[in-house]
Amino acid sequence: MQPLSAEVHQRIARISAHLNPPNLQMGEGSVLERSSCRAKGGAPGFKVAILGAAGGIGQPLAMLMKMNPLVSVLHLYDVVNAPGVTADISHMDTGAVVRGFLGQSELEAALTGMDLVIIPAGIPRKPGMTRDDLFKINAGIVRTLCEGIAKCCPNAIVNLISNPVNSTVPIAAEVFKKAGTYDPKKLLGVTSLDVVRANTFVAEVLGLDPREVDVPVVGGHAGVTILPLLSQVKPPCSFTQEETEYLTKRIQDGGTEVVEAKKGAGSATLSMAYAAVKFADACLKGLRGDAGVVACAFVASQVTELPFFASKVRLGRTGAEEVYQLGPLNEYERIGLVKAKKELAESIQKGVSFIRN
Numbered sequence: 404m405q406p407l408s409a410e411v412h413q414r415i416a417r418i419s420a421h422l423n424p425p426n427l428q429m430g431e432g433s434v435l436e437r438s439s440c441r442a443k444g445g446a447p448g449f450k451v452a453i454l455g456a457a458g459g460i461g462q463p464l465a466m467l468m469k470m471n472p473l474v475s476v477l478h479l480y481d482v483v484n485a486p487g488v489t490a491d492i493s494h495m496d497t498g499a500v501v502r503g504f505l506g507q508s509e510l511e512a513a514l515t516g517m518d519l520v521i522i523p524a525g526i527p528r529k530p531g532m533t534r535d536d537l538f539k540i541n542a543g544i545v546r547t548l549c550e551g552i553a554k555c556c557p558n559a560i561v562n563l564i565s566n567p568v569n570s571t572v573p574i575a576a577e578v579f580k581k582a583g584t585y586d587p588k589k590l591l592g593v594t595s596l597d598v599v600r601a602n603t604f605v606a607e608v609l610g611l612d613p614r615e616v617d618v619p620v621v622g623g624h625a626g627v628t629i630l631p632l633l634s635q636v637k638p639p640c641s642f643t644q645e646e647t648e649y650l651t652k653r654i655q656d657g658g659t660e661v662v663e664a665k666k667g668a669g670s671a672t673l674s675m676a677y678a679a680v681k682f683a684d685a686c687l688k689g690l691r692g693d694a695g696v697v698a699c700a701f702v703a704s705q706v707t708e709l710p711f712f713a714s715k716v717r718l719g720r721t722g723a724e725e726v727y728q729l730g731p732l733n734e735y736e737r738i739g740l741v742k743a744k745k746e747l748a749e750s751i752q753k754g755v756s757f758i759r760n
């Protein structure tokens with residue numbers, strides 16, 4: 404074999420420096436920072452941060468947000484493995500510039516200037532656990548992250564995925580109130596997976612394409628607090644009592660179905676990333692000023708006597724600009740609503756007390 408020329412040696416050295424960047428993690432002057440700067444001339448759009456970006460939801464969510472043409476800058480923050488996920492995602496030839504941030508000391512840099520912050524940070528369920536069993540660990544994680552948001556991007560829209568959503572949203576609200584930055588329109592608990600599941604299961608029963616089906620799901624995001632309004636399905640249709648009971652239970656237990664199938668390896672991640680991106684995209688379209696952007700979310704609400712409730716909201720330039728009433732409920736749904744409100748009231752109070760006491 405011919406010996407390699409000096410020129411070839413130099414080229415190989417250059418390539419290998421790219422593959423093993425000395426300072427991939429971040430910071431001023433790092434390889435990643437410089438390459439981000441080069442890409443800055445790219446598409447205009449919104450700045451989005453994902454907190455918990457290296458997790459089961461975070462990774463596919465990061466990938467899908469990198470593909471979203473409304474995103475110009477994507478910040479990926481986690482307490483582990485953020486540089487690896489960032490390096491990987493940053494090679495996708497889409498418009499958004501990706502930067503990674505590792506650990507608490509980089510949280511503020513991750514959040515500064517963001518328009519939308521999506522939070523899937525925290526531990527997931529194992530078989531036999533309820534979402535409320537996650538409170539002990541996830542409540543503290545959400546508090547810390549929201550303190551960062553209050554300080555660095557108080558005007559950002561927040562999409563909160565971490566469970567138990569029925570308590571973590573009130574926790575976030577209390578943190579923002581304490582910091583004097585609370586805007587109820589900008590804090591949205593993500594319940595879009597319930598809608599995605601409801602559309603899928605209802606379409607199966609009706610023999611339709613799920614993309615043609617729209618099921619409002621109201622209440623909250625745990626067990627009986629998940630209340631699908633099957634009487635309001637579009638296209639208009641009717642169900643037998645047996646179908647109603649089957650569908651309601653399957654939608655309410657959708658998360659548990661995945662937790663059990665995964666046998667200890669976590670909860671829904673891929674369908675959640677899909678649902679989170681659908682919802683984040685709706686928020687960004689609202690921010691852009693598109694008309695008629697409507698989605699279900701768990702928000703500050705006057706629809707019931709509870710301070711938070713999931714229902715359809717209209718998303719606009721300032722967040723959830725309108726919270727829609729529930730519309731007419733049938734007897735089965737009215738009974739479901741009573742049960743949902745009872746459990747929700749306790750979960751909301753638990754979140755509020757975590758910060759106030």
Ligand SMILES: NC(=O)c1ccc[n+]([C@@H]2O[C@H](COP(=O)([O-])OP(=O)(O)OC[C@H]3O[C@@H](n4cnc5c(N)ncnc54)[C@H](O)[C@@H]3O)[C@@H](O)[C@H]2O)c1
Nearest residue numbers: 455457458459460482523524525526527564565566596675
């Ligand atoms: N709202 C919903 O519909 C819905 C659906 C599915 C899962 N979830 C919830 O989302 C959360 C994440 O689920 P997952 O499967 O991605 O879990 P995971 O364990 O795979 O990932 C969680 C990530 O969060 C990171 N993390 C932990 N502490 C952090 C901190 N202080 N700051 C930043 N990142 C931190 C972890 O390092 C990890 O990468 C869970 O609480 C789960 O119950 C909610």
Ligand SMILES: O=C(O)C[C@H](O)C(=O)O
Nearest residue numbers: 528566657658659670671
């Ligand atoms: O069920 C879980 O624990 C995760 C999530 O809330 C879900 O609905 O899939």
